[in-house]
Amino acid sequence: MRGYDAVKRVLNGEHVTAEVREGGEEGEGGRRAPPPSHHQRSSLSLSPQVEWPYAIRELLGPGSVSTTYHADHRKLRQTLAPAFAPRAVAAAVPHIASLLTGHIQSWIEAGPGLGGVAAAKAATFHVVLTVVMGFPPSWTTPAALADMSGLFEAWLQGFLPGRKHLAAGLAARKKIVAAIDAATSPGVAARRAMPADDRPPPASMMDRLADAVDADGVPLAADRLPTIALNLLFAGHETSAQTLTHLMRTLAARPDLMERLRREQAAVVAEHGPEVTASSLAAAPLAAACVREQLRTVPVVAQLFRKALAPLDVGNGVSVAAGEVVVLDLEHTMATDARWEGEAAGGPLDPASFAPDRWLSNSPDAKKEGAFLPFGSGARMCVGWTLANAELQAALALLARTAAWRVHAPGAPLARPPAPRLPVDGLVVTVERWGGWEE
Numbered sequence: 032m033r034g035y036d037a038v039k040r041v042l043n044g045e046h047v048t049a050e051v052r053e054g055g056e057e058g059e060g061g062r063r064a065p066p067p068s069h070h071q072r073s074s075l076s077l078s079p080q081v082e083w084p085y086a087i088r089e090l091l092g093p094g095s096v097s098t099t100y101h102a103d104h105r106k107l108r109q110t111l112a113p114a115f116a117p118r119a120v121a122a123a124v125p126h127i128a129s130l131l132t133g134h135i136q137s138w139i140e141a142g143p144g145l146g147g148v149a150a151a152k153a154a155t156f157h158v159v160l161t162v163v164m165g166f167p168p169s170w171t172t173p174a175a176l177a178d179m180s181g182l183f184e185a186w187l188q189g190f191l192p193g194r195k196h197l198a199a200g201l202a203a204r205k206k207i208v209a210a211i212d213a214a215t216s217p218g219v220a221a222r223r224a225m226p227a228d229d230r231p232p233p234a235s236m237m238d239r240l241a242d243a244v245d246a247d248g249v250p251l252a253a254d255r256l257p258t259i260a261l262n263l264l265f266a267g268h269e270t271s272a273q274t275l276t277h278l279m280r281t282l283a284a285r286p287d288l289m290e291r292l293r294r295e296q297a298a299v300v301a302e303h304g305p306e307v308t309a310s311s312l313a314a315a316p317l318a319a320a321c322v323r324e325q326l327r328t329v330p331v332v333a334q335l336f337r338k339a340l341a342p343l344d345v346g347n348g349v350s351v352a353a354g355e356v357v358v359l360d361l362e363h364t365m366a367t368d369a370r371w372e373g374e375a376a377g378g379p380l381d382p383a384s385f386a387p388d389r390w391l392s393n394s395p396d397a398k399k400e401g402a403f404l405p406f407g408s409g410a411r412m413c414v415g416w417t418l419a420n421a422e423l424q425a426a427l428a429l430l431a432r433t434a435a436w437r438v439h440a441p442g443a444p445l446a447r448p449p450a451p452r453l454p455v456d457g458l459v460v461t462v463e464r465w466g467g468w469e470e
């Protein structure tokens with residue numbers, strides 16, 4: 032069985048799998064697959080890891096999107112969905128682009144030696160905070176963004192193995208939840224005090240959550256809303272920031288692609304004008320292809336965890352007993368799937384290489400939607416994937432139009448899992464204004 036088929040089957044097989052965070056000490060006593068060799072590694076293997084999911088569950092807290100199950104989960108997803116519908120995201124593109132423009136400008140003004148990872152996080156945090164959550168501007172001053180980023184960094188440390196890390200992460204969680212509650216609870220209470228028919232249409236995710244009811248028709252408990260907001264803020268900025276970091280790192284080493292991206296944007300501006308809109312993003316297939324290819328080659332969510340609820344045959348002679356944990360290796364699946372082989376305009380394609388042209392070729396072999404899983408699949412598929420795509424394409428369009436950057440240590444290694452796989456130096460860059468073809 033191909034990796035993609037196995038992974039997709041498990042992700043979509045709700046009747047036999049459940050999110051690993053649901054149970055207690057999952058995986059204990061579980062059968063372990065023999066360690067796969069480099070060449071024979073199966074993209075589906077049994078996990079000996081038990082602490083990581085436990086820490087994730089504790090750090091997110093009960094009642095978040097990721098830690099809600101069954102009917103309650105479906106209901107919550109329905110509440111969130113309108114904010115991420117393609118039309119809503121398309122309408123938000125100019126706003127997203129204006130926020131990103133301000134950040135790119137500040138990167139240029141920062142001069143030599145900017146921390147690229149931190150800069151990308153501040154930008155994507157600003158977007159999700161403002162565009163999705165609708166938090167007040169007092170949250171998005173540079174000082175407030177830095178404070179909240181610091182708290183999220185401390186919270187993220189809780190994902191590393193060990194009780195000390197978890198305790199520090201949980202302490203940061205308390206502060207984040209308190210801050211979110213202080214910023215949002217008056218608005219939620221005021222909205223809930225109005226008869227439902229008199230409420231203005233929801234203008235933010237917090238409005239949607241204020242209006243929402245759970246699977247039994249009861250309004251969501253007020254103390255649950257900050258937990259849901261924390262989940263969205265985390266999932267909505269960390270992943271996009273990491274992908275943007277990788278994109279900047281990749282493209283700094285590919286002047287050929289940068290030149291093509293700049294030419295593409297020059298044509299887009301000539302046809303659509305200077306504003307970055309959904310139409311201008313749609314007119315830039317190379318930028319979209321670079322984003323997809325970055326997500327494929329370095330998926331920032333590299334593995335997903337599922338627990339078998341019933342005995343599960345996953346193919347390749349591997350079966351999983353009820354209660355065992357399955358690790359789905361998205362990275363390996365996407366890097367090796369034979370459907371990525373084939374021809375693009377430049378010649379044969381190596382599945383593991385960064386080759387955006389595989390998305391542009393007219394050859395049916397080169398365009399393979401099938402094996403593309405950076406956002407997962409099934410009932411738990413990323414709720415914000417439409418926003419992430421638009422945000423990353425907008426960032427790339429703006430960078431190609433206005434900036435040139437140099438990575439100080441292009442060979443800096445990536446941190447090893449379970450730490451996020453980011454350059455260990457934080458991607459030190461110098462960003463300069465790029466004046467366009469006329470200069």
Ligand code: HEM
Pocket residue numbers: 096097098108159163262263266267268270271274326330331332335336405406407408410411412413414415416418419
């Ligand atoms: C490059 C950016 C992103 C990547 C690669 C990514 C990836 C993923 C993946 C793989 C999952 C599935 C987890 C699982 O099956 O266990 C997921 C879930 C989720 N994502 Fe994203 N994501 C990104 C951006 C976003 C954004 C922008 C938001 C919201 C603003 C978001 C919100 C969520 C939420 C709430 C879930 C949990 C869904 C559920 O459990 O039903 N993500 N994401």
